[in-house]
Amino acid sequence: MFFLEKAYEEALKALNKDEVPVGAVIVKGGLIIGKGHNMRISENNPLLHAEISAIQDASKTLNSWRLDGTTMYVTLEPCMMCVGAIMQSRIDRVVFGALDKKGGCVCSNLDINRLKLPFKIEYEYLEHEKSSQILKDFFKNKRKGK
Amino acid sequence: MFFLEKAYEEALKALNKDEVPVGAVIVKGGLIIGKGHNMRISENNPLLHAEISAIQDASKTLNSWRLDGTTMYVTLEPCMMCVGAIMQSRIDRVVFGALDKKGGCVCSNLDINRLKLPFKIEYEYLEHEKSSQILKDFFKNKRKGK
Numbered sequence: 001m002f003f004l005e006k007a008y009e010e011a012l013k014a015l016n017k018d019e020v021p022v023g024a025v026i027v028k029g030g031l032i033i034g035k036g037h038n039m040r041i042s043e044n045n046p047l048l049h050a051e052i053s054a055i056q057d058a059s060k061t062l063n064s065w066r067l068d069g070t071t072m073y074v075t076l077e078p079c080m081m082c083v084g085a086i087m088q089s090r091i092d093r094v095v096f097g098a099l100d101k102k103g104g105c106v107c108s109n110l111d112i113n114r115l116k117l118p119f120k121i122e123y124e125y126l127e128h129e130k131s132s133q134i135l136k137d138f139f140k141n142k143r144k145g146k
Numbered sequence: 147m148f149f150l151e152k153a154y155e156e157a158l159k160a161l162n163k164d165e166v167p168v169g170a171v172i173v174k175g176g177l178i179i180g181k182g183h184n185m186r187i188s189e190n191n192p193l194l195h196a197e198i199s200a201i202q203d204a205s206k207t208l209n210s211w212r213l214d215g216t217t218m219y220v221t222l223e224p225c226m227m228c229v230g231a232i233m234q235s236r237i238d239r240v241v242f243g244a245l246d247k248k249g250g251c252v253c254s255n256l257d258i259n260r261l262k263l264p265f266k267i268e269y270e271y272l273e274h275e276k277s278s279q280i281l282k283d284f285f286k287n288k289r290k291g292k
Contacts, residue, residue: 045202046230046231047198047235052193056193059192081229081252084231084251085193102265115255128283
């Protein structure tokens with residue numbers, strides 16, 4: 001749970017910017033080499049999900065576009081774009097703390113390992129209560145107009 | 147074919163950088179508001195496919211992360227990451243000039259309209275001979291070690 005906690009700390013940064021609170025870290029050899037949080041609205045960039053931001057950060061750290069041998073920990077099941085980005089950057093494994101029944105594309109809306117794509121990803125859903133709770137609270141407050 | 151030709155001109159820019167030659171343009175009301183080419187290796191960024199680059203460009207042009215009412219023309223069928231990015235940026239429609247049997251995620255490896263995702267995209271495969279030929283030639287030359 002240690003690295004999911006670290007991803008959750010990233011989600012808190014998104015929350016502070018009134019962004020959908022999702023965070024991610026990328027780990028290699030026990031060290032965090034990249035981190036990111038959702039900054040879609042604050043950066044006016046539709047692509048800046050937590051995962052994308054973390055991948056860009058890790059690529060800078062390693063000075064390489066290939067992130068072989070790394071694991072991404074992310075608070076929410078990645079969407080189609082982010083699953084594809086994880087494949088494109090050759091990340092080996094993704095661990096997520098909450099399921100996204102609506103848009104998740106690891107196991108909820110499609111099972112990535114049943115597709116015959118050139119890249120495979122190992123994945124694990126490791127329930128992390130705070131990761132889903134922060135999202136529930138965020139959307140509840142939005143509906144209340146807070 | 148006019149806008150696929152424009153996308154092809156972008157692919158030529160990638161070729162000049164020895165990148166896999168794929169190009170894209172985004173059109174709104176008959177005007178090109180964003181363009182991009184594959185710059186993955188030259189920019190050391192695993193995410194910089196032509197489509198992603200074009201989306202970022204169009205977001206700057208419109209000063210918005212929402213690209214509603216636009217069409218993307220791209221020389222090659224988008225991969226999973228790019229299909230997801232097209233959805234995330236609310237692009238209405240994508241037209242591509244060549245199929246990607248290996249990694250394409252619009253109709254080749256999965257049919258996006260059969261998934262129950264929150265966003266739908268219209269798509270059209272409009273065969274554009276030069277768009278596939280430039281890729282065949284690129285990989286043939288790579289295999290020859292040129």
